[in-house]
Amino acid sequence: MNDATSQVERRLREALTEAGATIDTSMLRPLQAPERHRRFHSKPRLVTATAAAAVVALATAIILSDGRLGGAKDIVASSPELAQSDKADLLLFFCSSTAQPQEPKCQGRDATQDDFRRIEEAVWQTPGVVDVLFVSQALALDNFRSDFARNTALLRKIKVADMQPILRVKLAEGFDPMQVIQHLQATPGVAGLHPPAAKQTPAYKQESSQVRVSVCAQGSPLPACGGTMPSADGPVSTDDEGKHGKKITQAQKNVLRKMINSMPEVESFVFETQQAAYEKFRIAYAKNKKLLEATKVSDMPESFLVTLKVGASGEEVGNRLRQQPGVAQVVNQSCMFEQLKLLIDYRLSIPDGQACAHL
Known part of the structure; x- marks a missing residue:
């Protein structure tokens, strides 16, 4: 992976962490129930409050010991809820020497037994944490194979060593996940900590079958519009007019509309205004006051939202539309979700061609 890609991914992870307070609990689908669990001792007051669930969980939990990371302590979840990923509010990733890309603060090493002990203590000392479940590399791979069962080429590529051990963390209802992130993210042995992917994309859960075709706005920095993207060193200079793109013309918009309407792969489409x-x-982001204060109507793109027929390839449609004058960018929503889930839920950086070849 080159340095530029690493910087982009690092910024994405930072942005996702900052946006972690925006939660939509309706989106995650259950993972297959794990066959084996490590054990983490739950807080006594929670066991008292959920005695029946605790008895069931403690009776059915089986010690998992794959030995891959030097002997993490046994972990017990007070209820079986966290066997389903939609019950987790945060994913805590442990350092792993074989995971790619490597997190700089892990320094290319595995989390040690001492790291696991310190993380266990830190997790339970954090206000708002009510339950946790350990997911080993082997179990993470099982979950990965279930989530991406249709992508056979990707399944052949990804091995157990590519996975990172994870703690699924359950918080008290209404508790701000950013408080937990800030408390735990610097703990030695922690590679990353953020909400699952599906809880970070509440605005677009109905758009997985769509291709979003955003058109050029006045002053766009996107190269397709004639602009230049800001560099890592700072924003584009406002006095350099040559770096700012032009708005799509009405004639270009009409041509694009006719093209979309004539494509046999298209079921329907609508034009979405900035408003x-x-x-x-x-x-979608009603709880993120700072983000709302910083965002204006003029920051939003105008877009054609194209719904495809069953079996149509979003990649093929997107590639044709991307070539049209006045098109700023084309996003295959299905591909975007696949890549976000790979990056956020499994910390895997997979190129479009491999992540979305089956779509």
């Missing part, structure tokens, strides 16, 4: 896009954004 409509902003309303969707405002509803």
